[in-house]
Amino acid sequence: MTNDLNRYFDNAATSWPKPEAVYTAAEKQMRLAYGNPGRSGHTHTLASDRLVYQAREAIGKLFNIKDPARVVFCLNATDALNMAIKGCLQKGDHVLYTAMEHNSVLRPLARLRREGLISTTMIPCNDEGFPDLDYLENAYQPETRLLVVNHASNVTGTLAPLSKIIYSAHNKGVKVLVDAAQTAGAVPIDVEDYDIDMLAFTGHKGLLGPTGTGSLYVKPGIDLTPLREGGTGSQSEMDVHPETMPERLEAGTLNSAGLAGLLEGVNFLLENDVMSVRRSETELRSYLYSRLQEIKGIKIYGPRSAQDSTAVLSFTLEGADCGDVGYILENSYGIICRTGLHCAPLAHQAIGTFPQGTVRLSPGYFTDKNDIDFLSGALKEIAELSTGN
Template sequence: MIYLDNAATSKTKPDEVIQAVIDAMQSAGNASRGASNESLSSDRIVFQTRKKISELFNVSNPRQVVFTKNSTEAINVALQGIIEEGDHVITSCMEHNSVLRPLNYLKRDKKVEVDYIHIDENGDLKYEEIKGLIKLNTKVLVLNHASNVTGNINNLRHIGDICRAKNIIFIVDVSQSAGSFEIDMIRDNIDVLCFTGHKSLLGPQGTGGLCVRDNIYIEPLMSGGTGVHTYDSYQPDRMPTRLESGTLNAHGIAGLGAGIDYINSKGMDKLTEKATIFSKTFFDGVKSIDNIKLYGNYDTQYRAPIVSLNIADMDSSELSAILSDKYNISTRPGAHCAPLLHESMKTVDQGMVRFSFSHQNTMEEVEFAIKAIREVAEEENSTTI
């Protein structure tokens, strides 16, 4: 199988990641639950990975790194723990349902106001709309760094500067960019950064978290056992315990830490450059095929290695199934959990087929995928004449 669905999850993990998980499963107990060797082993794994994440994203203190099972949980923790009744929130039309759905519940249940920054025909954010959406009660601006559909990347520094000047909390979803692009919380004025471990960070599924600026207070989404302050009636207030309840996924966290080590050893820029060359080669190979429709801004090298397309009016699920069944190529069809983006790009009924590349792909795989699209397009075009 030629795996071109890396925006959903990275399939092939480095050997170092697999070994770290195995080692942790053989040695790690329950973190912060005693002074046994097993518990202390888990403590070390968790702390060391917090430190690696804090260095990766320039977090002020490793204690401000909180572990969750994925970025969806992290985003829910941030939004539901910060936004209060009557607040105003700004987001965009390119967001994933991990942002849109929690905001919809807050609109319904807490009378929160939500406004959306629109996108243009290439899927780029209309930055000029942002200042006009800000109100006296605007508390949060929540935005992804890179679109999981088009691969377009947003200018975090520009938006972070606006938020800091207006005293707005800036929450960023880096699911598609963490491990591929440099992200600096201090430079970009990011208050809360939500990440997942199983994509470009090359960690196991079931890992993720949020990084929180020191002066941002988040109410706990869950409460329960923490291993400390057992006789407190409520969740301990100190970070990261405030936002972490129950047993942590130390085995997965060990793999996540190894994934970060792998990226650092190979060079994040080099890995991303390789994936970008594959996506650019694919784009150049399919863009002139008759009746191909491409979505996103391809006039810049600074984009996630994603190419989304359709062939004429063919349903995206049909095209993806043909690629899988006939050519053994894995892609992602449909709406990609981004309903407002598809509404904006008028692809609600058809969806799109997303090709997402990794440094682990090969040029032979890319060329074969181009050949497959050309053949399917030619056959589709011949049947519609």
């Protein structure tokens, strides 16, 4: 969607714009029948409760999760990842993770490691962001309990070979936590086909919902220790947190206005089909890649083929600081993007852009090719200035 005020290329951070129904549903939820879901039995709470259940069901449908009670609502992907990592690990466990992980995985693991609770091994990735599967095969230990994999890098868009990784881990009896922050809503995900143990995702990126929403899917049979305990509106006479899902992992009042918006984002995807979103984003990524390739001085990182990535592309410009490029793009052309390390320092080490980082462009479902033409024209002018050609 072209907007005179700005052209938005930061959908990997948060998607914008949202479908109109997302804005109206969030507002409607706050204005009408605003109750505390799951608490008491008056009409307002029951309406909120229904809405939360519908959101759980819609997410279940999107990812082929048969039991909506296994869809746990959280604040965002970071919250979901913390809940999964801290809820399943015990002292002495060993964890595998890839070099493309986000700080929302790296930092919780680093703290547990520093406290002497766990040990970890990083699976290296090549300069396109693909993990070394031979290294993985030799990295398992008798204590390995969990493998964490970023489904798609937020730096390069690189899609991890999920089926192969999960097959390998399950062969060794290791559970897999998939960080789908970049792929939920952008790439079709069927938790049964992939045999995913835990899927962490955020509501405000590809699912097109508001910030402050996210979720963790936990496969039946996996029991996580709750990250937080408290009010659930059920079994209030007891001082132990309920065992039943999803309450076991959800304490405190849910973000019902956010979930009302998220439900509409997910409904939009169910109506339009994630496969067709994927097709249109793949086309945009290919077009963006080809336009950037024409510009002298630009070096593109990540997979050449859009089939191997999401609609994310990182680049550097010879002789120019990434932050300066982002600043000029916004202030001279009204183009929004993200620069720096994108909370993924090891990914930048893998692709050779640490510590300066990259300029990251992430078109979304509502971006059109005219926006990309405008962007490449702007970059051409900036490149001419910076390289002196």
